Amino acid sequence: xxxxxxxxxPAQQPQIIRSHQRxxxxxSALREQADGVLRAWLGTRWLSRWDKEVELCTxxxxxxxxxxxxxxxxxxxxxxxxxxxxxxxxxxxxxxxxALVLLPxxxxxxxxxxxxxxxxxxxxxxxVRRVPMVLEVLxxxxxxxxxxxxxxxxxxxxxxxxxxxxxxxxxxxxxxxSYSFLGIxxxxxxxxxxxxxLRPITDTASKxxxxxxxxxxxxxxxxxxxxxxxxxxxxxxxxTTAEEDERTVLDFSEIPATVRGNRNCTLCLEERTATTSTxxxxxxxxxxxxxxxxxxxxxxxxxxxxxxxxLLPIYNL
Numbered sequence: 001x002x003x004x005x006x007x008x009x010p011a012q013q014p015q016i017i018r019s020h021q022r023x024x025x026x027x028s029a030l031r032e033q034a035d036g037v038l039r040a041w042l043g044t045r046w047l048s049r050w051d052k053e054v055e056l057c058t059x060x061x062x063x064x065x066x067x068x069x070x071x072x073x074x075x076x077x078x079x080x081x082x083x084x085x086x087x088x089x090x091x092x093x094x095x096x097x098x099a100l101v102l103l104p105x106x107x108x109x110x111x112x113x114x115x116x117x118x119x120x121x122x123x124x125x126x127x128v129r130r131v132p133m134v135l136e137v138l139x140x141x142x143x144x145x146x147x148x149x150x151x152x153x154x155x156x157x158x159x160x161x162x163x164x165x166x167x168x169x170x171x172x173x174x175x176x177x178s179y180s181f182l183g184i185x186x187x188x189x190x191x192x193x194x195x196x197x198l199r200p201i202t203d204t205a206s207k208x209x210x211x212x213x214x215x216x217x218x219x220x221x222x223x224x225x226x227x228x229x230x231x232x233x234x235x236x237x238x239x240t241t242a243e244e245d246e247r248t249v250l251d252f253s254e255i256p257a258t259v260r261g262n263r264n265c266t267l268c269l270e271e272r273t274a275t276t277s278t279x280x281x282x283x284x285x286x287x288x289x290x291x292x293x294x295x296x297x298x299x300x301x302x303x304x305x306x307x308x309x310x311l312l313p314i315y316n317l
Contacts, residue, residue, distance in 0.1 A: 011164035012176045013150040015079040020153055022075030031058045044300060045268045051295050056109050063101045070097060080168050086161040096160050103156040140186055147183030247274040249315045267292060267300060277312045280304040
C-alpha cells in the first residue's frame with residue numbers, strides 16, 4: 001500500500017494581500033508601543049534623533065522572530081499560508097530566511113544614514129541619490145506583475161524564489177477576485193514616470209543645451225549651496241548656550257532666573273536657542289522643531305499639522 005504525501009495549493013492573491021496588510025498593522029502597532037516606552041525613558045529628542053534605528057530594530061524583531069525562525073508571521077497565521085521554496089520544495093533555508101528579513105529593510109536604512117555623511121563633492125553622491133528611486137521603481141514593477149500573476153508580492157521573495165502555499169483547500173465553485181485593474185493602474189503610473197524621466201533628456205537634446213552635471217557645485221558668496229542646506233547631525237552639532245545664541249537679541253543678564261526657567265524647550269529640555277514658533281503658537285528651538293518636523297508633520301504638544309515652511313523664527317523670546 002503506497003502512501004502519498006498531501007500537496008498544498010498555491011496561496012491565492014486575497015490571502016497574500018491580507019497577510020501583508022495584517023503584518024503592516026502589527027509592525028505599526030509594535031512601533032507605536034516602542035515609541036511610547038522610549039519616549040518615557042529617554043525623551044522625545046532622543047527618540048527623534050534615533051527614529052530610523054528604532055524602526056529598523058522593530059522590523060528586525062518582528063520578522064526575525066517569525067520569518068527568521070521559520071514560523072508564520074501574524075498575517076500568515078491569520079490567512080493560513082506558509083512560505084515555500086521553489087528550489088528545495090521545502091521551508092526556505094536559514095540563509096534564505098535571513099535574506100528575506102534583511103533585504104527589504106537594510107538597504108534603505110544604510111542609504112538614509114550613510115548618504116548625509118558623504119562630502120558634497122563626492123562623485124558617488126548622484127548614484128546614491130538614485131538608488132532609493134530605483135528600488136521604488138523595481139518594487140512597483142514587481143507589484144504590477146503580482147496583480148496580474150498573483151505569485152510574488154514583494155521583490156525579495158521573487159529574487160529568492162520563495163512563494164506562498166495555502167493550508168486551506170480551494171473551493172472549485174468559487175472564483176477568486178481579480179486585481180488586474182490595480183495592475184493596470186500601476187502600469188500606467190510606471191509609464192508616466194518613464195515618460196517624465198525621458199522628457200528632460202529629449203528637451204535638452206532638441207534644444208542643443210548642455211545638460212547640467214550633478215558634480216558641478218553651485219556657490220553663493222563663496223559658500224557651497226549643498227553645505228548651506230545639508231542636514232546637520234544632532235550628535236555632531238556644537239552645543240550653543242542661550243548667551244552665545246546669535247539668533248536671540250535678549251539681554252540675559254537682566255532676565256530673572258524664574259523667567260529663564262520658563263524658556264526651556266519641551267523637546268531638548270534645555271533653554272531655547274533660536275526660538276521658533278509653530279502655527280499653533282508653541283515655542284521650540286529651531287533645530288529641535290525642524291528635526292522633529294522632518295520625521296512627523298505634527299506639533300509635539302497639540303498634534304496640530306506642522307509645516308516646516310510655516311515655522312516663524314522669533315528673536316526676542
